[in-house]
Every structure is written in C-alpha cells, then in structure tokens.
Amino acid sequence: MPEIRKPQLIKATMQAIGAYGLQKSSVAIISRYAGVSPAIINHYFGGKDGLLEATMRSVLRDLSDAVRERLGETDPNDVVARIKAIVGGNFDSTQLDSRVVKTWLAFWSQAMHHPALFRLQRVNEQRLLSHLRLELKRVLPAERAQFVAQGIAALIDGIWLRGALTPGGINSELAQRIITDYLERQLPPTATLTGLPTRTAR
Amino acid sequence: MPEIRKPQLIKATMQAIGAYGLQKSSVAIISRYAGVSPAIINHYFGGKDGLLEATMRSVLRDLSDAVRERLGETDPNDVVARIKAIVGGNFDSTQLDSRVVKTWLAFWSQAMHHPALFRLQRVNEQRLLSHLRLELKRVLPAERAQFVAQGIAALIDGIWLRGALTPGGINSELAQRIITDYLERQLPPTATLTGLPTRTAR
DNA sequence: AATCTTTTGTTAAACGATCATTTAATTAAA
C-alpha cells in the first residue's frame, strides 16, 4: 500500500499554481490535474489548507535536500566551497523550474496571513541564515559573520525574486557570480587561500 | 468635483489586503472598508481587476516619488550620495508600512498570472536597475556598472523580502548599512573621496 | 477454496456560502 495519492496531489497542486496561480487553483482544477475526484483532497489532506501546507513542506524539503547534498560533497574545512555549495543549492535546477518559482512566491505572500505557512517559511529563512553564519564565523568575527550572512541571504532571495519576474527566468550562473564576488570582497585575504581558485575573469 | 472615491477605494484595498490578504479581499470586504456599496467599484474602475491595477499603480507611484524626492535633494555629481538616495527611497517609511509591504508582495505573486500587473512591475524593476546603472557608470566601466547595479537591486529586494517575513518588520537602518557596505567595496578607492565620510565603524 | 464480512479507496451529487457583476431604482447635483 504505497501512498500514491499524496505526492500525486502535491505535484498537481504545483502544476495548477504554475498554470493558473494560487488564487485560481481551486480544488476542482487541482484534482483535474491529478485525474481524481475533488473529494479525495479532503480524504487525504483534511481539506484544501492541508494540501497547500503539504505542498509547501514538499517545496521546502526539496530545497533543503539540494543544499544538504551539495554540502555533503564538500571539504568540511573549505569555507568558501561550503558557502558556494549553500548558494548553489538555492539555485539548483529543481528550484528554478517555473512551477516551483511560482509556487514559492505564492506561498510567500500567502504566509503572511496563514500562521502555519508563516512558521514553515520562517524556519526555512532562519536555517539559511544560520548555515551561512556558521561557516562565516570560521573566518570572520561573529558580528561581522552575521552581517555578511545577512548580505548573502538577501542576495540569494533578491536575485531569485527578481528572476521570478524576468521573462527568461533566473540566470543561475550570473546569480552565483554576483554572490561569489560579494563573498570574496568580504573575506580577509588569507581566507581565500584555502579554497579553490575563485577569480574567474577580468 | 474632486475625485474622492478613487483614492478612497484604493486605500481601502490596501487596508483589506493588509488585514485579510489579497485572496480574501473580496469587493464586499473592500467596499466595507471604504464605507460604500460594492457596486461602486464597477462604476469607477470597471471591475475588481481595474481597482487592483489602480492600487498597484498607486503603490508604484509612491515608491517612485520617494526616490525622486531624495534624488532632488542630492548633489548631481556625488555618485555615492545619489545611490544612497535611491536605496533610501526604497526603504522610505511609507514603503515599510505593513499594509504596503503585504500589498507589494501580493501583487508580486499575482503579477506572474496577470499581464497588466506583470508589465507594471517589470517597468518598475527595470527603472530601479537603470537608475543605479546610470550613476555607477560614472565611476565604473559599463559592464562592471551593470554587474554592481544588479547586486544592489538584488540586495534591496532581498532585504525587503526577508523583512516582510520578519515579525518586527524591516530594519531600515541595517538594510542601508548592508547596501552601503557593498557599494563601498565595489567602488574604486578614488570614487569615495568625493562623497561624505562613509565608513561608520570598525 | 469459496463465501461472507469488513475495511479502504473513490466518487457523484448536493449543500450552503460567497464570489464579481448587472439591473433597475433612488437620491443628489447641475
């Protein structure tokens, strides 16, 4: 008895949001994408709200997995490489899919009026910040590490947000170039020596 | 015959979005905030969509005015001061109001599925970028100016987006400190001499 | 093995609520 319906409905939710937006993604439309009856949403998720919350959890987990996987392939002592892994995970191809981007943005604005979603999103934001701060504290004073972590986090979200509005989507390569450039200018000159050669051009 | 209803309804729209979110802001709720009949929305805006578009135009104009006003009080030759003016305008107190922030975010996610709103938001994004690029080109090579402008724009949007999710709201002072720090590290050493003393601590 | 019973998964249909918009009437202004 493998649970086939739940992931099926979550996928259908993202498809619907990608195509129609959250506002117009009724249970009728979502269930049509999944090829099932609308009533089944209540059976498995207790209602539409439960489905939306599960969908958001799924998106958050995908992001978390992408970051964790890249961190796992990184030398634990190479601070620059680890920060690049975190950044790269946030611009992973799975996160750039148009349906995922639209789902993210829809939940972001929805979260402000929905305590359950608000908590989820906030935990996610704090985790990114603490990941970054943890690495930066190895090469910067604590206060400065916090400051730079906020800068990097803002760059990630800002580039992502602006890219969501760009017809061509997010330019992952440019995004990482901007953030790497920021990072290099914030690190003390000695810190970069332990990492890979980071300067790319010019 | 001063047009009293239109601004009244636009204000009511932002109040409703701030309190209930865009999804639950029906014409009934909005008109209740304005103390008028729901039917009047169609009379003045041709429908709910027209009201939403007018509301977004209003928000965009307020931002544009805040930036323009600050630029007007700035020495045309002081590049650093002018960029700080642009940044400061984006973190003007009128833009930090909770209802405005929620309205912004609601429209941002709505824009992806609404061509009229999409165009408005995109024009706004491009204008910020070109303002920044114009100033930066006076102290940096064109290609580099474009690069840094994208960084500053991303920082503005990213800090603003993250602040929207923070219980305490946006920390305007910290926001400007992060961006100023970024700017200083991007400018050639000579360029900062024309501006005010910018280094704050440490 | 075969039949009966129970549980589980699924749906069609109906429900009341709410949605944006239109119509027709009323009030106020010109």
Next chain:
DNA sequence: TTTAATTAAATGATCGTTTAACAAAAGATT
C-alpha cells in the same frame, strides 16, 4: 429637467466541503 452618483437586490457562477453510495481489496469464516 437632465444628468450624475449611489445603492439594494438579483443573477449566475464557482467556491470548499459533506454526504451517501459504490467499488475494490483484505480478512475471516466456513
């Protein structure tokens, strides 16, 4: 007297959810 502003009420559509019934699978009893 005409025009403009405003509304109450009605309209049809769509919303999320519930109910009751059906189909399929699993277990239990002969």
